[in-house]
Amino acid sequence: MIKKDVVIIGAGASGMMCAIESGKRGRSVLVIDHADKIGKKIRISGGGSCNFTNINTHSTNFISNNPHFCKSALSRFAPRDFISLLEKHGVKYEERDPGQLFCQGSAEEIIRMLEKESNNAAVEIILNCHIMDVKKEDSFIISTDHGIFESESLVIATGALSYPQIGASGMGHNIAKQFGLKVTELKPALVPFIFSRTDSLIFSELSGISIDGTIKCNKMEFRGSILFTHRGLSGPAILQISSYWKDGDTIVIDLLPGIDILGIFIERQLNKSKIDMHNLLSEFLPSRLSKIWCASNIQSKPVNQYNEKERKTIANQLHNWEIKPNTTEDFKTAEATLGGIDTKELSSKTMEAKSVKGLYFTGEVIDVTGQLGGYNLHWAWASGFVAGQYA
């Protein structure tokens, strides 16, 4: 039996951050992971250049049954703190969309930085390590195919269910349940929608078309790129709203945000324009979309032949196009998981389970899910950082 002060299960973003901080305090730390490399999700994040934080990070960018839970960790490890770490290691970064920071090079540089920091903090890492059993006697006993480890503190940093193809598993939730902690409902988040059968027949030929739109559902609204796929809708605005969508909800898309299309109809009417509606709309939308949208929503005819009521109805439909998705895609394509360890079970200051001394949870395994834009990784860094001060 090998004894350590701290065993961390999961060498992802939050586990590595926790290991570094705990190691810096002089604790003997072992990180174990069933994957063959550390930080596999970091490596593929942000399309390979890792949107590692967002300088506008605020608790309102997170979804949780308790929206206040994340506040303490976010205030103690702010985007500036992660940026300082990058600057110390000479990792170059840039702001892309407002607030979203990406590596100028590749996500690999962040992984190398975490490796260096963990080496400096004398953290030991065992990869390809499969956990067979976890139990608590006086201390935690972790049985693996690399031997049995005993530790005073156990940190569960196994992430959640999204992207099982690179090692995501439900182990963290199962360990929580084993120790009697509640886990809230788990659902794919930041995930594409799948059309209903009828919409699929109509819109699947638009696959590959992308527009700038605004999308609304359950009092949330996002503007950005909307991509038609062969199965449904994707793109940043869709991924954002998917985290707020519930089964049976309708989403409302403004196909022409910021464009006074009714004013344009009236102007063309005054000019006695005989252009067909779908041709007119092709001036603002991809022509294939305009054609199919008109065919499925209105009767396309020359613009000067619509009466005032019809013009208003069409303008309203274009700004409020209603779609009822059948469902979302599953965890294989979801960038995050909604739900997780019930925050009522944890201290927001330390991430330690209130009912099990020495048992900590960090990152995505907790019921805290960020919006798209660097928030999920920031939550991983921040929750790992605070747990590392106590574990």
Ligand SMILES: Cc1cc2nc3c(=O)[nH]c(=O)nc-3n(C[C@H](O)[C@H](O)[C@H](O)COP(=O)(O)OP(=O)(O)OC[C@H]3O[C@@H](n4cnc5c(N)ncnc54)[C@H](O)[C@@H]3O)c2cc1C
């Ligand atoms: C394609 C994609 C792109 C993304 N891009 C971004 C982005 O640009 N910005 C952003 O903020 N967020 C992004 N995210 C989300 C972000 O990567 C995660 O929220 C974050 O990595 C979670 O950190 P974590 O430490 O909780 O878990 P993870 O980073 O997932 O780490 C969990 C670790 O635990 C290990 N593990 C799991 N189960 C077991 C087990 N049974 N035994 C042993 N080890 C186990 C895994 O191998 C893994 O190494 C993206 C996610 C995906 C899928």
